[in-house]
Amino acid sequence: MIGQEGYEFVHPDDRHRNAEAVEAVLSNPSESETVAVRFRHADGSWYWLEATMRNRLDDDIVDGILLSSRDVTERKEYEVETRRLAEEYEALLNNVEDAIFLIDVEGVDDDARFEFERLSPSYERQTGITTEEVRGRTPRDVFGDEEGAELDANYHRCLNAGEPISYQEELWVREDAWIWETKLAPVVSGGEITRLVGITRNVTERVEQERRLRQQNERLDEFASVISHDLRNPLNVAQGRAALLAEQTESEHLEPLVRALDRMGAIVEDTLTLARQGDMISETESISLTDLVGNCWATVDTGEATIEVVDEMSFQGDPDRLRHVFENLFRNAVEHGGSDVTVRVGCHDERGIYVEDDGPGIPADEREAVFEPGHSSARGGTGFGLTIVKRIVEAHGWELSLTEGTDGGARFEFEMGE
Structure with a gap:
């Protein structure tokens, strides 16, 4: 460095500060000046140097500007990082x-x-x-x-x-x-x-919504209790008396009477199921799709209908509630597709299940309405079957959709998510 201009080693962007510090100590010999600049290392890289300058021109021994310097690269890097974090913090706070x-x-x-x-x-x-x-x-x-x-x-x-x-x-x-x-x-x-x-x-809106849902569930429980005791018990008495009457006499009025009482019984059972199946599922267990389908198919009057389990899979769910889902879907397929309908059950995408039939299907403009309570196109149906299906599927946290099946019939798809 002897014989070379010191400015040559200072970063071009810092030379003006270095020059101002030199000018200051020359103008005011009694005061020192401290400046931090980037200085070129022997290997060509830059490091931060903090130099304190003192005017010693009147000193016969020094006869110049005395510099004492130290490497402050780590401190400067820390300051840069601190400023960066402060800017990020400010941006986070503001946005x-x-x-x-x-x-x-x-x-x-x-x-x-x-x-x-x-x-x-x-x-x-x-x-x-x-x-x-x-x-x-x-x-x-x-x-x-x-x-x-x-x-x-x-x-x-x-x-x-x-x-x-x-x-x-x-x-x-x-x-x-x-x-x-x-x-x-x-x-x-x-x-x-x-x-x-x-x-x-x-979270005011969410908490108030949860409170409203709890109140609704409490009212549903009260409603279910009324149906269970105040309606079902008298209905059971009426069905029993009708059966005794049928044994004792013949009348053209008995068959319509028994049919009406049975329909009332079906409505009561579906209403109870609907009232009790909407709560979120809290406990689940591993379920075999093949076993669940086989058990549900055996409990439904399927006539000459055929069931095909295309894929085998296991998943987490509430088996008791899911029995209502598959039994209602199988019953719906037979009621609308005829006694010789074919029903298929299999995997949908990676995390889903489908149930489809080869019956007449459901028109696109009616697919939303079929899940509404009381909607039924089958003679003698209660109109609650698919509503129950939807409530139980959603209680599992799944999504339910209705589309056209492979052979033109109805296809119900459950998307389980993660």
Whole structure:
């Protein structure tokens, strides 16, 4: 380097800073200047050099500018990485849909004090509360003593746990935003928790919908109980008396009477099944498709109809409820396709099952309607069979579709998903 211009070793983008520092120490000899520039290594790469310059032109020994320098490449790389992470953090904070809030923690354990530091734009939009309104204020300051105390309790719980926690809380900000699902995580600096980061989501609509569903299910249970006891018991008495009457006398009115009572019995049973089969499946077991189909086919009056199991597979499900599915589909195929109909069961794609027949099929414009309660095109049908099928399939978390079969008949497909 002796005899060469020092600027030649400085990165072109940094030379102006280097020149300004030299000019400063020349103009003001009593002050030193520190500058960080990229300096060319002997191998041609660049590394960061921090140099402190002092004017020693009046020193007979030095007679120039004295530089003391050190390699600060790692520090600079850390600063660059820190800025990059800060930019990503800022972008996340400003664009994430969930509401984010930052809490400063002062003190430790039960003496800790929590103050709001910042709210994300999404938090501000969802609550109408701004960072300016809450910065430096405690939960009690912002939300009042009662709700603020509950927030404090959750923040203390996270502080004491020293790890992320999740909980559901009620925090009223407006009529459609008062139930929140929150995840809270501690931030550790220097061995101490100095901040809490919270991500919260407005789940008011979902929770209220779940409450409505529970109320509906309770009413359905009450309805099923009424049908089971108040209707089925008298019906059983009427069917028994009709059977005794048939043994004791002959009348042209007996056969229509028995047929009507049997239809009422079928409607009662289908209604009970419909009321009780819509709940989500909680416990499942491995089911053999061949075994399930064989058992269900044996319980249905199929006449001269033929069953073909094209594929064998095992899957998870509730076998008792799925018996209703396949029995209703087999019964539907025979009622509409005739006593000599052929029914096929097999695998649909990778995670599905199909049941199809070679009967007349169902017109495309009627395929949605057939799943509605009470819809029936068969004489004497209750109209609940396919509704029951749909409810049970959906209770498994599967999807049900109806299309045209291979031979033009009806084809029901269950998509099980993952």
